[in-house]
Amino acid sequence: MGGGKGGSDFDPKGKSDGEIMRFCQSFMTELSKHIGQFTDVPAGDIGVGAREIGYLYGQYKRLRNEFTGVLTGKGLKWGGSLARTEATGYGLCYFTQEALRCMRKDSFAGKMVVISGSGNVAIYACEKATELGGKVVAMSDSNGYVHDPDGIDLALVKQIKEGRRGRISEYAAARPSATYIEGCKGIWSIPCDIALPCATQNEIDGASAKLLVQNGCKVVCEGANMPSTPEAIEVYLANGVLYGPAKATNAGGVAVSGLEMSQNSLRLSWTFEEVDERLQNIMKSIFHNAYAASEECGVPGNLMVGANVAGFVKVADAMVAQGIAY
Secondary structure, three states: OOOOOOOOOOOOOOOOOHHHHHHHHHHHHHHOOOOOOOOOOOOOOOOEOOHHHHHHHHHHHHHHOOOOOOOOOHHHHHHHOOOOHHHHHHHHOOOOOOOHHHOOOOOOOEEEEEEOOOOOOOHHHHHHHHHHOOOEEEEEEEEEEEEEOOOOOHHHHHHHHOOOOOOHHHHHHHHHEEEEEEHHHHHHOOOOEEHHHHHOOOOOOOHHHHHHOOOOOOOEOOOOEEEEEEEEHHHHHOOOEEEOOOOHOHHHHHHHHHHHHHHHOOOOOOOOOHHHHHHHHHHHHHHHHHHHHHHHHOOOOHHHHHHHHHHHHHHHHHHHHHHOOO
16 A cells, blocks of 8 residues: 555575564564555565564564554454455455456356466455356466366365465375376466466466467456566457456455555454455446546457556546646
């Protein structure tokens, strides 16, 4: 929140809780000078979950001696919001569902879905896509991917990834219908109707995008930040794929971060259902803003152009209103 972006080259894999805590505390000692509830508000991302946010927030409070909405994705016992964990994955599916309804008069129901990743975004995208009637048949991690034609057993994935921080290969060992393949790129060769890349940036290149199209994929909406290369996006647009760009489709996490900050300021805690309803409305609004902008630009349905233009106009209007630009 606020437009800042940053990170570190510290790899938490194989580190003890104590080592991770000490790194987070050192990192926050410097970062605390540059953030605040009215400037930039950090949240989790790759390698930064509830544990790390807790360590970072504890150090921030220790240094600043204040309780604020700075850092979102906090634990529920110290200012976090219900539905924040699910927000990015759920929001991705809400956007996709609304785009399908408005642009294709369709839905997730009966669709084959491939989701890359098996972290927070991927897990809850899988959960919501399944609730909406889709059948998720593949997930991955940084080592490889699993293909389960019978449909991903999400409870097993959660047990492996959230319960013991294991590897996705353990899924195939416990599930006879599943196959594990080393390397991540091959996941895009699995036939599907909807692809939801939720792992990392540049994971779908031009060749992978062509494979998706050849195998019947009609929808690509992004849960990760910039998972498709420019060449991949060209393939989507040239072949009429419904493409939802990350800047719009994965905004659910930031949206509920904003709702978490609102609850902190109000000293209230909304129910899961209240937060989820607000999230759905936000994601629908984001889709319609992007689609309306695409129509105004003469490229109806090009949500990449629409999202870029809608975002630019929003910032430009704010700058003009404040006398910053003319």
